[in-house]
Structure formats: C-alpha cells, structure tokens
Amino acid sequence: xxxxxxxxxxxxxxxxxxxxxxxxxxxxxxxxxxxxxxxxxxxxxxxxxxxxxxxxxxxxxxxxxxxxxxxxxxxxxxxxxxxxxxxxxxxxxxxxxxxxxxxxxxxxxxxxxxxxxxxxxxxxxxxxxxxxxxxxxxxxxxxxxxxxxxxxxxxxxxxxxxxxxxxxxxxxxxxxxxxxxxxxxxxxxxxxxxxxxxxxxxxxxxxxxxxxxxxxxxxxxxxxxxxxxxxxxxxxxxxxxxxxxxxxxxxxxxxxxxxxxxxxxxxxxxxxxxxxxxxxxxxxxxxxxxxxxxxxxxxxxxxxxxxxxxxxxxxxxxxxxxxxxxxxxxxxxxxxxxxxxxxxxxxxxxxxxxxxxxxxxxxxxxxxxxxxxxxxxxxxxxxxxxxxxxxxxxxxxxxxxxxxxxxxxxxxxxxxxxxxxxxxxxxxxxxxxxxxxxxxxxxxxxxxxxxxxxxxxxxxxxxxxxxxxxxxxxxxxxxxxxxxxxxxxxxxxxxxxxxxxxxxxxxxxxxxxxxxxxxxxxxxxxxxxxxxxxxxxxxxxxxxxxxxxxxxxxxxxxxxxxxxxxxxxxxxxxxxxxxxxxxxxxxxxxxxxxxxxxxxxxxxxxxxxx
Ligand code: C2O
Numbered sequence: 094x095x096x097x098x099x100x101x102x103x104x105x106x107x108x109x110x111x112x113x114x115x116x117x118x119x120x121x122x123x124x125x126x127x128x129x130x131x132x133x134x135x136x137x138x139x140x141x142x143x144x145x146x147x148x149x150x151x152x153x154x155x156x157x158x159x160x161x162x163x164x165x166x167x168x169x170x171x172x173x174x175x176x177x178x179x180x181x182x183x184x185x186x187x188x189x190x191x192x193x194x195x196x197x198x199x200x201x202x203x204x205x206x207x208x209x210x211x212x213x214x215x216x217x218x219x220x221x222x223x224x225x226x227x228x229x230x231x232x233x234x235x236x237x238x239x240x241x242x243x244x245x246x247x248x249x250x251x252x253x254x255x256x257x258x259x260x261x262x263x264x265x266x267x268x269x270x271x272x273x274x275x276x277x278x279x280x281x282x283x284x285x286x287x288x289x290x291x292x293x294x295x296x297x298x299x300x301x302x303x304x305x306x307x308x309x310x311x312x313x314x315x316x317x318x319x320x321x322x323x324x325x326x327x328x329x330x331x332x333x334x335x336x337x338x339x340x341x342x343x344x345x346x347x348x349x350x351x352x353x354x355x356x357x358x359x360x361x362x363x364x365x366x367x368x369x370x371x372x373x374x375x376x377x378x379x380x381x382x383x384x385x386x387x388x389x390x391x392x393x394x395x396x397x398x399x400x401x402x403x404x405x406x407x408x409x410x411x412x413x414x415x416x417x418x419x420x421x422x423x424x425x426x427x428x429x430x431x432x433x434x435x436x437x438x439x440x441x442x443x444x445x446x447x448x449x450x451x452x453x454x455x456x457x458x459x460x461x462x463x464x465x466x467x468x469x470x471x472x473x474x475x476x477x478x479x480x481x482x483x484x485x486x487x488x489x490x491x492x493x494x495x496x497x498x499x500x501x502x503x504x505x506x507x508x509x510x511x512x513x514x515x516x517x518x519x520x521x522x523x524x525x526x527x528x529x530x531x532x533x534x535x536x537x538x539x540x541x542x543x544x545x546x547x548x549x550x551x552x553x554x555x556x557x558x559x560x561x562x563x564x565x566x567x568x569x570x571x572x573x574x575x576x577x578x579x580x581x582x583x584x585x586x587x588x589x590x591x592x593x594x595x596x597x598x599x600x601x602x603x604x605x606x607x608x609x610x611x612x613x614x615x616x617x618x619x620x621x622x623x624x625x626x627x628x629x630x631x632x633x634x635x636x637x638x639x640x641x642x643x644x645x646x647x648x649x650x651x652x653x654x655x656x657x658x659x660x661x662x663x664x665x666x667x668x669x670x671x672x673x674x675x676x677x678x679x680x681x682x683x684x685x686x687x688x689x690x691x692x693x694x695x696x697x698x699x700x701x702x703x
Contacts, residue, residue: 179414180496180513181291181298182283183274187213187508191278202447204358205457209272211502212259218500221509223521228322230311230524232473235326235339235466243341245323249314250353250462261502262313268459270306270501275455276646277418284414294455294646295656296412296424297405297494300475301516303468305499308522310465312504324524327469330437331393331536333386336368338441342463356461358443358450371433372632372640373440374614374684388632392433393536397478399661400428400639402597403485403700406659407478413493418654423604425657426641429474435642437467439612449612454645473526476519477534485597485702488517541635543668570604570691573615573683580676583697587673593663596699600638600679603657604693609646611686616640617660618680620671635668640684662697 190210233242256263273279277290293302307325315323329335342354343364362377363369368385370378371392378385401407410424441463442453451461458464478486489495495514503509519525571577583598600619607613621636638660646654666672679695 178493179284180493180498181281181412181414181416182497183279183291183499183510184281184283185218185508186211186273186279186500187216189279189282190273191280203456204446204448204450205268205460206265207456209269209276209278209456211266211269211273212261214261214506216502216506216508218508218510221503221511221515223515224312224523226321226523228523230315230322230324231527232324232469232524233326233527234329234332234335235341236329236335236337238326238341242324242326245318245320246314246326247341247347247353249318249320249323252317253314254353256317261506262317262504265460267310267313268457271459271464272456274302274306274499281414286415289415289417292418292646293499294430295418295426295643295654296410296416297408297427297489298412298497298513299409299427299430300472301497301513302499304472304475304516305501305511307465307469307472308524309501309503311524316504325469326466327473327526328437328463328466330369330371330389330433330467330470331474331534333390333535336386336389337366338364338369338463339466342466354462356451356463358446358457359441359452359461359463360444362444363440369437369440371436373436374640374642375439375444375612387539389433390536390539391541391633392436393474394539394541395639396429396432397474397481397536398483399541399664400432400659401478401486402483402661402663403599403702404487404489406597406599406661406700407486408489410657411491411493413497418609418656420655423655423657425601425603425659426643428639428659429471429478431642431658432639433474434467434471435644438644439642441467448645453612456646458644476526481537484594487703489513539633540664541633541637541668544635544670569695570606570693573681573687573690573692576683577681577692579679579681579695581679581695581697582676583674584699586675594702596701598662598666599698599700600660600662600677601657601694601696601698602641602660602679602681602692603695604655605641605657605690606653606655606693607643607690608652608686609643609654610652611643611645613643613686613690614640614684615687615690616682616684617658618682619660619662619665619677620669620674621678621680635665638662638665638679643686 187210192208192210233239238246250264253262253267254264258265260266274291274293277292279291280287281289281291293299311323311325314325315321326339326341328339338359342352342356344352345355346352368382369389370385371389380388397407405411405425407428409427409430411422412424416422416424438452438458439449440452441461442449442451442458444453446453448454448457450457452458452464452467479488496512498510498512500508500510515521571579581600585592585598588598600617602617617638617640618636619638639658641656641658643656662677666674666677671677677697681692683690
C-alpha cells in the first residue's frame with residue numbers, strides 16, 4: 094500500500110455543533126405522491142398585483158405544445174420555434190465556433206487568449222461509446238493524496254502542458270473548451286436558431302455539461318501517462334480538513350522543477366492556510382477558522398438540502414432550443430451553481446487583475462488546474478445529492494433535458510456527441526469517488542439554527558444595512574441599488590406534515606437582469622426583522638435564504654443577461670417560527686455589482702415533490 098506523502102493540512106478541531114445552534118436533519122422518510130404540475134396550483138398567485146406593462150407571461154413551449162397554442166404570441170419566440178420544441182444541440186464545434194467575433198470584440202486587459210475555438214483536425218462527429226474497461230477510476234480527495242496518486246497527477250498535467258499548442262488535448266485547448274461553451278462561441282444552428290448562442294451555465298445543463306467535460310479530461314490525462322486507472326482528485330471543500338486550496342497546487346516548484354499544478358493568477362491572500370469562504374462575496378470575513386468552517390457547512394447544507402429540494406431547484410431551470418440569455422424564459426440557476434460553486438471561483442481568482450483571472454472569469458477558469466478539481470467536487474455534489482435519497486432528489490426526466498447534447502474531443506482525438514441522458518449513471522462511466530465510509534458528512538448535520546422563540550437577530554451579523562426601501566405594492570421591476578423589502582403572499586399557511594411532504598414551498602426571484610461582465614451578488618433574507626441602521630444576520634441564521642451570485646461571463650453578444658433563483662422556504666419558515674404568517678417579508682440585499690441590476694418579479698410557489 095502506498096503511504097501518505099502529502100501531510101494533511103492542520104486538522105481542525107471538531108466543531109461544537111451546539112455552539113452554532115445547528116440541529117440534526119429531520120427524517121424525510123415519507124412517501125410522496127402528487128400528480129399536480131406546478132401550474133395546477135391555483136394557490137400560487139402572488140400576492141400583490143402584477144404589473145400589466147411588464148414582460149409577457151412566461152409560457153413554456155412545452156405548455157404551448159400541449160394545447161395552449163393560442164397563447165404563443167405571448168412568448169418571445171417565433172411561431173417556428175413553437176413548432177419545434179427541441180433540446181439544446183451543440184453543432185459541430187470545429188465549424189461554427191466564433192473566434193472571429195471574439196477578435197472583433199475589443200476586450201482589453203485580458204491575460205488569456207480570447208480565441209477559444211477548438212482546432213479543426215478534419216474529424217467528423219461520431220456517436221459516443223461507453224468505456225468497456227474492467228477497472229473503475231477512483232477519484233481521490235486532493236488534500237489526502239498518496240505519493241503515487243499525486244505523482245501520477247503531476248506527470249499527467251505536465252504531459253498535457255508539453256503537448257503542442259494546436260493539439261486538441263493541449264493544456265490551452267482543454268481550457269478553451271470551457272471558454273467556448275460558457276461565453277457563447279457556439280450557436281443553436283442545429284435546432285434552427287443560428288442567431289442564438291449556447292450557454293451551459295445558469296440552467297439545467299450545468300451539471301451534465303461539466304460531468305462530460307471532466308470525463309474526457311480525466312481519460313485524456315490517463316492516456317498521456319499510459320494509465321487506464323488514472324483518476325482525478327477532488328477538492329473536498331465540504332469537509333473541514335479540505336477547506337483550503339489543496340497543498341499540492343501551491344508551490345511554484347517541486348524538486349527543482351516547475352510545479353505543473355501551480356497557477357500564477359490566483360488571489361495571493363487565499364493561497365495558504367486560509368479557510369475558504371463558501372459564501373464569498375469579495376470581502377474577507379476574518380472570522381476564526383472554526384466559525385468559517387461552521388458557516389461553510391451551513392452553506393453546503395443549504396445548497397444540497399434547503400435550496401435543493403426539487404429537481405429544478407438543484408439542477409437549474411429548463412433551457413431548450415430557442416432560449417437565449419436574454420429571453421423571457423430566464424432559466425433559474427441551480428442551488429450549488431449559484432452557491433458554493435460560484436463562491437469558490439471568485440475566492441480563488443486574482444482580485445488584482447481587472448478580469449479576475451483565472452478562476453474568477455469563465456473565459457479563463459480552465460487555465461488553473463484547480464478549476465477541474467473544484468468541478469470534480471461539484472460533480473460529486475450531484476452524486477451525494479442523489480444518494481441522500483430524499484423526495485425530490487431526482488435527475489430530470491424531461492426529453493429536452495435527456496436529449497440535450499455536446500461535442501467533445503475524446504481521449505483518442507475523435508469528435509464525439511454526448512447526451513445528458515448518458516450522464517446520469519456513474520457505473521457506466523467507470524469512475525467513482527473515494528469516500529470515507531466512517532465519516533458522517535458533517536454538513537448533513539448542519540441544518541440552520543431553529544430559533545427557540547421569535548428572535549430579532551442572531552449572533553452572526555455581517556452586513557451593514559444600507560437604506561431600506563419597502564415595496565408594498567410590487568413595483569416590479571425593482572432596481573437593487575439599495576436594500577429592497579417586499580411582502581409576498583404565501584399560497585398557504587400552517588401546512589401540515591403531509592402537505593409539506595407533497596410540495597415544497599419555494600421563493601422565486603425572477604427575471605433578474607444584470608451586467609454579465611460583472612461579479613454580481615445579492616443576498617436574500619426572509620422574515621428578517623431588522624430596521625434601518627441595524628445589521629443583517631447571515632450564514633447559519635435561519636432567516637438567510639441564500640443568494641444570487643454570478644461570475645463574469647464576457648459574453649460575446651449580450652451585455653445584460655437574465656436569470657432567476659429559487660430558494661427553499663420549508664425549513665426556513667419552520668426554523669424562524671413563521672409558518673403561520675400570511676406574508677413572507679423578503680429582503681434583497683445588494684452585495685456587489687447590483688447598481689444596474691433589476692428584479693422582475695418575486696413570488697412563492699408550492700412545487701410538487703415527485
Ligand atoms: Cu463552467 Cu465553474 O464553471
């Protein structure tokens with residue numbers, strides 16, 4: 094057996110869960126049956142009058158196809174699109190990619206190339222075939238690698254860096270895969286929308302796209318060192334001992350040679366011995382490590398359980414052919430993507446660079462080896478979420494999700510088309526995750542503190558309040574250049590246990606329009622009773638519903654893009670003792686990049702748990 098070469102980072106003292114008023118997760122073993130679709134609920138109406146002059150109702154094409162055809166003019170789509178509901182289909186990436194547009198787009202100050210298209214080596218797109226090898230690649234925690242694991246990983250990345258630049262497997266070309274898919278270099282020509290780009294963030298494509306990307310990346314690395322068992326590490330930021338940048342990525346040189354895992358564009362303040370902040374908003378909190386760790390565990394609990402209670406809330410919203418980043422359909426961003434995932438990007442990226450390279454901008458993130466390792470853990474979150482087996486924790490089954498497809502260079506330099514439907518079963522991929530079976534995942538026990546009685550505020554006050562504008566008549570869209578408070582009517586009060594088992598109460602913050610070139614973050618509190626001049630509570634406090642956060646996109650065409658976010662209220666209302674209140678008081682707190690951000694609508698819905 095190989096010995097542990099890289100020592101563990103300083104082990105963290107066990108946290109007294111009591112100190113942070115966390116409580117054990119409640120059993121969720123009930124059986125659920127519900128045939129309603131979200132649209133069936135007559136109780137869903139918000140609240141206060143909806144403005145007439147605003148964007149037309151969001152009518153999904155699927156609804157149109159099942160008989161609401163007469164309403165089609167209410168969408169931003171053409172009748173043509175209505176007749177052809179189709180999954181997002183990536184075209185042949187070597188023919189339709191937009192480097193020319195990127196060059197014409199005068200972006201200064203970028204430290205990485207803006208030419209992101211893959212090389213054309215004359216290959217035709219082929220169907221994907223699952224691997225038939227006997228062995229399973231076991232992905233390992235990056236802070237606990239054995240000498241052998243770390244050595245192989247370093248050699249493989251070095252071999253990738255040594256490839257000629259125009260090789261499809263070269264380090265730069267692998268980084269560009271992310272840039273091209275995230276910044277609109279491909280269009281929806283194969284689904285009949287040549288003028289609409291493809292984006293794989295802020296929707297239900299987020300998990301499957303990155304899973305495929307890493308699947309090929311891992312196999313390419315294995316092939317480069319001729320090792321069919323090669324497995325990637327993961328940055329285990331969900332466990333206290335893994336909540337720092339893994340040590341193997343830090344030194345500039347190892348044994349007198351450049352460390353292939355090193356990247357020069359990282360935030361120097363966060364490189365060593367600093368516990369990551371999974372709610373990071375570009376300000377360091379300077380709290381003791383054990384408090385930051387407890388906050389992080391609450392954040393993961395929030396991403397996977399509190400706000401990830403149904404398929405769409407966890408994966409992100411429906412995104413199909415004809416949807417653009419500025420369409421009225423504005424798919425919601427999934428709970429992990431908007432939460433810990435985005436925080437890690439911005440925490441690692443170099444804040445002294447105007448574009449926050451590498452991790453802090455989608456176009457450049459792939460140039461930092463830690464990006465892949467971060468995303469391996471994001472991929473693991475998908476697995477852990479499913480393995481929790483809670484009602485609502487199911488992969489999407491819609492045809493438009495199952496049949497969405499991407500094109501990648503595989504480990505044999507073949508261009509292959511891969512589908513979401515083939516991404517759900519890890520067994521077929523022949524990789525898995527090394528878990529410590531004795532270790533109870535600490536975040537599972539990190540449900541927020543329940544207030545013993547209605548309390549005005551808790552101990553962890555972070556935000557200074559700015560001027561608060563109370564919007565009683567919903568004057569949407571509202572601009573978030575100040576704190577905004579809105580009363581939102583709930584569909585039902587005092588729901589019984591059986592009713593809660595059938596449907597989750599979800600807060601929807603919709604039609605968020607923001608400048609895609611900026612870091613954006615606002616926080617959402619529910620039933621937080623602070624007054625102007627007081628401070629807001631955060632992180633493990635039950636009033637904190639979560640946030641909406643974005644990494645700069647530098648989209649080629651669209652400066653303003655549109656999205657939405659879904660935040661779970663079941664536990665929040667229970668833990669703040671406000672289940673009986675007819676209205677929820679929703680407070681939106683701008684944190685960064687929100688001066689020109691507008692919110693189009695806020696409502697509360699009952700989302701059936703299937
Ligand atoms: Cu494609 Cu973390 O981003």
